[in-house]
């Protein structure tokens with residue numbers, strides 16, 4: 001199924017048109033008032049979740065909330081387009097330049113999008129990873145095991161896995177800034193190390209690890225099949241692979257695609273500075289990954305199962321996210337909410 005078609009899953013035509021209209025306004029506004037687009041998109045991004053840890057939603061029912069906000073943000077965008085603006089392209093003094101595309105640097109290096117985000121994560125935020133991990137993955141897949149954290153970012157889960165009793169953990173990523181943050185926070189711990197490398201070509205022999213953990217990485221690569229086959233290759237027979245991927249469908253995933261497209265018009269630094277001005281809490285800057293990441297693929301459970309079956313893995317178990325911010329949690333809490341969150345997220349515990 002084409003990516004375009006997948007986005008329409010669970011999404012009725014009327015709602016899709018409303019979302020498309022909002023984004024057509026935002027695309028115009030990006031040229032005149034990019035900072036207002038950041039303000040509006042911040043509001044839009046947060047209402048797409050079932051809960052917000054920092055601001056109470058006035059309207060609790062997510063369907064009603066999204067409907068209401070969609071109308072309000074559309075009106076706000078229309079009015080914003082009436083505001084006067086200057087031709088910044090000619091204004092050399094301005095601290096940013098409006099470009100049509102994100103810089104090549106960002107395009108080529110996903111790591112550069114994530115790097116500044118990991119820097120914002122404080123040690124305490126990283127410690128939250130241990131709680132999140134406990135609610136999602138059984139400890140026994142880590143206890144006394146040799147573990148790879150493939151695409152470790154700032155190392156929050158590498159550390160959480162180490163704390164779950166692993167014999168040894170290697171965190172691997174190709175982003176220099178993330179690796180630097182990981183080493184700064186956790187570099188002095190025995191049996192926990194960090195290595196630079198590509199998940200599409202893992203620098204390990206086959207059957208090296210008892211457990212391979214990969215959280216939110218493979219959908220950012222150019223080759224999902226190759227990425228998954230690499231995770232399976234380096235895992236020992238009888239070992240476990242824990243795989244988290246974005247899924248597809250509904251308002252949520254459809255909107256993420258449009259947000260990613262829209263933000264190509266607005267420099268990363270502008271958004272980052274504006275969100276700082278708004279005093280967005282540090283661990284919420286992760287919003288920006290969707291806005292700026294060069295590749296974000298949305299995959300169905302079926303597609304991933306098909307890839308895994310071809311690799312002859314022994315068992316595939318679907319894990320339901322139990323944390324409040326997991327889309328699965330909201331999908332379960334609110335009946336018939338596939339129109340909002342589609343297939344939710346993909347969490348598979350795989351046995352090789």
Ligand SMILES: C[S@@+](CC[C@H](N)C(=O)[O-])C[C@H]1O[C@@H](n2cnc3c(N)ncnc32)[C@H](O)[C@@H]1O
Nearest residue numbers: 111114151152153173174175198199215216217
């Ligand atoms: C959403 S972050 C997840 C990080 C970490 N697993 C976590 O959950 O905190 C995605 C990470 O994947 C890394 N990444 C993307 N493609 C990669 C590749 N081909 N090889 C290695 N790392 C990659 C990025 O640099 C980024 O740190």
